[in-house]
Amino acid sequence: MKSYIAKNLVNALEVLNKDECEIVAGGTDMLIQNRSHTGMSIGYKTNVLYISLIKELDYIKEDSHYIYIGATTKLESILKNKITPIILKKIIHEMASPAIRHTATLIGNIANASPAGDSIVGLYALNAKVRCQCINGERIVPLHKFIRGVRIIDLKFNEMITEVIIPKNDFSSIAFKKVAPRKSDAISKMSFVGLLKIEDDLLLDLRIALGAVYITVVRNKDIESKYIGKNIKELKENIDNILKDYEPLIKPIDDQRSNKEYRKKVALNLIKDFLLNV
Ligand SMILES: Cc1cc2nc3c(=O)[nH]c(=O)nc-3n(C[C@H](O)[C@H](O)[C@H](O)COP(=O)(O)OP(=O)(O)OC[C@H]3O[C@@H](n4cnc5c(N)ncnc54)[C@H](O)[C@@H]3O)c2cc1C
Missing domain, CATH: 3.30.390.50 (CO dehydrogenase flavoprotein, C-terminal domain)
Known part of the structure; x- marks a missing residue:
């Protein structure tokens, strides 16, 4: 088992292209799913690619139609940002604890694809899409098509999700x-x-x-x-x-x-x- 720490997006996509890896963003789901006995180190069974140091994916930005949230943006940053849709703020406010929210990412919650994942419910309602990138290109997939079942997502071995795209809308x-x-x-x-x-x-x-x-x-x-x-x-x-x-x-x-x-x-x-x- 190998572990890679990506320094930037190209580096991460190159690693994914040559070696099958599980991606670790905040690790708050991955650590629980791969935990071993008390006092023992994490028991990953596959190669892992750590992406949390990729600064270029740590953003929340907007244009006239959409809000874009990058893959390494922490839940707490999303909660604090003024352009985050109010419904998403309400949801993140009730997710985990501040300590976990300072580590966990929105995209980790999506890719974990748990039926009980809180942010996913809001993102479905907001008609969100995900951008998946590999070394050869990218595609944008509506979230309801991307999540196919319990922990089943439409992601190829050499791809990662790089951002969530949320259409802007006003609700009464x-x-x-x-x-x-x-x-x-x-x-x-x-x-x-x-x-x-x-x-x-x-x-x-x-x-x-x-x-x-x-x-x-x-x-x-x-x-x-x-x-x-x-x-x-x-x-x-x-x-x-x-x-x-x-x-x-x-x-x-x-x-x-x-x-x-x-x-x-x-x-x-x-x-x-x-x-x-x-
Ligand atoms: C104490 C505690 C409380 C929690 N409370 C809640 C809660 O209230 N509500 C809730 O919904 N969840 C909760 N969670 C679960 C977890 O914190 C969230 O799902 C979190 O958003 C996961 O983000 P992460 O960055 O830590 O994901 P990770 O653990 O790093 O990854 C999760 C999954 O996503 C994949 N992944 C991550 N990034 C990418 C990417 N860019 N591209 C492709 N795949 C990717 C990983 O391979 C893995 O399969 C809790 C967890 C803990 C430990």
Whole structure:
């Protein structure tokens, strides 16, 4: 097993092109997944490429349409930056603890592809995309296509994610609810993001994303678009129909954190609560 420390992006892509490696950014998931006995060093079973020293990927920047967040940008920097979308700030504020947030990256949370990954729920709702680069070029993939299942992502052996791209948008109502045993440093039992835009009493945009109730985040644009163009009264009259639409999509599992009945009930209640409070 070899370990590489990339000094810059080209260096990282060259390493990935010649040797299959697991990427380590902040390492907050990687260390847990590869831990060995107390007092023993980390038991990586593969080659590893450390990328956290790549300064050129430590940024949050914007143009008129998008916000761009680099692969080595820490969660705490994203939380503190004024151009970060408010919904993403709300989510990161409830992720882990300040110590972990000073080490962990947003892209690590995405690439870990856990159904309980908090940022992913918000990034699905924001229509985020990821830029994947290899030594020969790059491609941009919508997040909902990039994450294919529990810890399964569409990343080739010689690629890394270099940035997240978030379209800019204004919403009149935003909500994030993380259901967990305590306020911080806890993994979600389930999570909810609601984003909605109303102008002149008409619903112009509706986005609902649910975490930890299926193998990937649940978001369904067909359901959302059925209710676009309704006024607030009509939207509220349709709440039962909306819940019926989502009910079959919510297929949680029982695990050590919660059970499927609770997760489903809470998910439907959170959708209802969000729409009732418009
Ligand atoms: C105490 C504690 C509390 C936590 N609380 C939360 C919480 O509340 N909510 C939550 O969602 N998570 C939580 N986590 C999980 C973890 O902190 C997050 O998932 C974090 O964002 C991972 O980022 P990282 O940079 O540390 O990733 P790493 O551990 O470095 O990597 C994670 C995965 O992403 C891959 N990867 C990293 N960067 C790239 C890249 N640029 N390109 C391709 N693949 C890449 C790695 O190969 C690995 O598979 C917690 C972890 C701990 C230890």
